[in-house]
Amino acid sequence: MLTINEIQDEIIEEFSVYDEWLDKYEYLIELGNSLEIIDESQKTPDNIIQGCQSRVWLDAKMDSDGTLNFKADSDAIITKGIIALLIRVFNHQKPQDIIDAQLYFIDEIGLSANLSPTRANGLLAMIKQIRYYALAFNALNK
Amino acid sequence: MDIQQIRNDFPILGQKIYGHPLVYLDNAATTQKPQCVLDSIMKFYTLYNSNIHRGVHYLSEKATEIYENARLKVKEFINAKSRTEIVFTKGSTEAINTLASSFSQRFINPGDELIISEMEHHSDIVPWQLNAQNKGAVIKVLPFDDRGELLIDKLENLITNKTKIICVTYASNTLGTVNDVEKIIKIAHSHNIPVLVDAAQAIQHLKIDVQKLDCDFLALSGHKIYAETGIGILYGKEKYLEELPPYQGGGDMIKNVSFAKTTYAELPLKFEAGTSNFVGAGSLHTALDYVDKLGLENIAAHEAELLKYATQKVEALGGITIYGKADNKVSVLSFNIDGAHHYDTGMILDKLGIAVRTGTHCTEPIMQHFGITGTVRASFALYNTFEEVDALVDGIKRAQKMLVG
Numbered sequence: 001m002l003t004i005n006e007i008q009d010e011i012i013e014e015f016s017v018y019d020e021w022l023d024k025y026e027y028l029i030e031l032g033n034s035l036e037i038i039d040e041s042q043k044t045p046d047n048i049i050q051g052c053q054s055r056v057w058l059d060a061k062m063d064s065d066g067t068l069n070f071k072a073d074s075d076a077i078i079t080k081g082i083i084a085l086l087i088r089v090f091n092h093q094k095p096q097d098i099i100d101a102q103l104y105f106i107d108e109i110g111l112s113a114n115l116s117p118t119r120a121n122g123l124l125a126m127i128k129q130i131r132y133y134a135l136a137f138n139a140l141n142k
Numbered sequence: 143m144d145i146q147q148i149r150n151d152f153p154i155l156g157q158k159i160y161g162h163p164l165v166y167l168d169n170a171a172t173t174q175k176p177q178c179v180l181d182s183i184m185k186f187y188t189l190y191n192s193n194i195h196r197g198v199h200y201l202s203e204k205a206t207e208i209y210e211n212a213r214l215k216v217k218e219f220i221n222a223k224s225r226t227e228i229v230f231t232k233g234s235t236e237a238i239n240t241l242a243s244s245f246s247q248r249f250i251n252p253g254d255e256l257i258i259s260e261m262e263h264h265s266d267i268v269p270w271q272l273n274a275q276n277k278g279a280v281i282k283v284l285p286f287d288d289r290g291e292l293l294i295d296k297l298e299n300l301i302t303n304k305t306k307i308i309c310v311t312y313a314s315n316t317l318g319t320v321n322d323v324e325k326i327i328k329i330a331h332s333h334n335i336p337v338l339v340d341a342a343q344a345i346q347h348l349k350i351d352v353q354k355l356d357c358d359f360l361a362l363s364g365h366k367i368y369a370e371t372g373i374g375i376l377y378g379k380e381k382y383l384e385e386l387p388p389y390q391g392g393g394d395m396i397k398n399v400s401f402a403k404t405t406y407a408e409l410p411l412k413f414e415a416g417t418s419n420f421v422g423a424g425s426l427h428t429a430l431d432y433v434d435k436l437g438l439e440n441i442a443a444h445e446a447e448l449l450k451y452a453t454q455k456v457e458a459l460g461g462i463t464i465y466g467k468a469d470n471k472v473s474v475l476s477f478n479i480d481g482a483h484h485y486d487t488g489m490i491l492d493k494l495g496i497a498v499r500t501g502t503h504c505t506e507p508i509m510q511h512f513g514i515t516g517t518v519r520a521s522f523a524l525y526n527t528f529e530e531v532d533a534l535v536d537g538i539k540r541a542q543k544m545l546v547g
Contacts, residue, residue, distance in 0.1 A: 021160055021493035022544070029486075029544060053485045053501050053516065075515065076483035077545060078490075121485060 028081025056122035162495030170521035317466030318474030373422030
């Protein structure tokens with residue numbers, strides 16, 4: 001299993017082939033479309049992260065090996081593509097590793113504007129929520 | 143009107159964004175500033191900067207003169223009866239908050255009613271809600287139809303002897319609809335009810351004559367008509383402004399202060415507590431002169447052509463839903479690509495150098511009316527060109543291909 005930073009480096013490498021913005025977006029759309037679909041029953045008000053631009057749903061479970069399993073969705077496809085990347089980074093990692101992680105790949109691939117608090121696309125809140133889940137599962141484990 | 147010549151007046155328009163020429167179509171959010179406005183701000187700080195009113199020295203007198211001349215310019219621009227009816231505010235939001243607070247204190251009692259249109263911007267809803275809640279008053283909604291036209295015929299039915307004020311936008315920031323405010327005012331006045339007109343989206347497109355309209359209050363923002371941000375106007379008929387209590391307390395709005403009793407300044411200073419944005423006021427003067435020089439009717443004619451052209455071309459693409467199909471519109475085009483999210487569309491257009499706005503546009507009740515979470519909004523101003531509309535249409539085509547295949 002790759003570490004969080006190994007996965008981040010892998011993503012940076014993948015994006016380095018794209019010079020054009022819209023090519024990056026094409027790739028994100030592709031990722032968004034291939035993201036495992038979250039069950040409609042899990043799109044509950046509890047799981048929604050409301051942004052005024054796009055909405056994000058996030059659900060988390062702990063697997064038997066003590067790692068976390070995230071499922072997420074968004075009504076906007078490019079947002080969903082970024083979510084797919086975040087899930088790839090954080091899925092099947094231990095709660096403590098998620099808490100300790102420095103998230104640098106989004107900045108590196110030029111998508112940091114999407115995490116601006118004023119964008120209100122739900123992504124920043126989603127990352128916060130991923131960390132809260134990690135903290136909660138970590139506390140539960142002790 | 144020579145648009146290329148006009149574009150030269152706006153230095154910001156010449157830039158490239160992500161390698162593409164900037165196509166600025168977010169004018170309903172804020173307009174760009176001509177060089178003369180930028181120069182007026184620089185000139186003020188370079189030559190005249192000083193706090194206004196009551197200064198005995200030369201610079202203060204000069205700054206006061208610039209501020210008060212700006213007030214006279216606004217008075218002429220909207221044809222108010224007197225300069226005392228022109229209150230400087232931060233913008234239309236502050237203008238409406240001022241009115242909502244002062245009007246409610248003076249005129250609204252428990253059980254009273256306010257009528258607000260369904261297509262208002264949040265800034266013409268929330269201030270009234272806050273004050274209505276405090277006073278135990280009720281808000282009634284004047285609805286619009288699916289074309290985006292207000293159902294003015296329903297107004298009579300909403301009015302009761304408890305109706306205290308009617309608040310309506312002159313032009314919708316989301317749908318573009320120009321409302322028949324004259325008709326609404328006539329109906330309201332036949333019941334002795336005053337009307338607030340939110341002109342934030344009208345002032346830059348339509349000739350407004352407050353005496354002819356006979357509106358009782360009007361709110362507007364300077365930055366929507368090529369002036370600096372942070373300056374706006376609350377117009378009110380003198381008979382009302384005289385009766386309303388001040389909104390905020392502080393310097394400039396008082397006559398005498400003692401701990402036993404404070405008396406307030408004459409209009410309009412009663413409503414201008416603290417140091418006003420006198421630089422902004424000066425920039426508004428310059429901006430209104432600029433608009434006058436070009437002629438608002440020429441600007442409106444050009445914008446109408448742009449809107450017509452854009453609407454036809456976008457409709458011709460197919461697979462697009464346009465929101466707001468009123469007969470009379472300002473240059474606002476709200477739409478969604480069927481099957482695509484407005485946010486995705488906006489992000490793709492952005493990377494093509496095209497600035498549009500996406501989301502609810504601070505009009506969630508309009509979104510609820512149509513059962514949508516948002517739209518993409520392109521809004522045109524005097525400096526936009528037909529080539530820019532073509533760029534928008536190409537961008538939408540591109541986004542459509544990427545998002546729905």
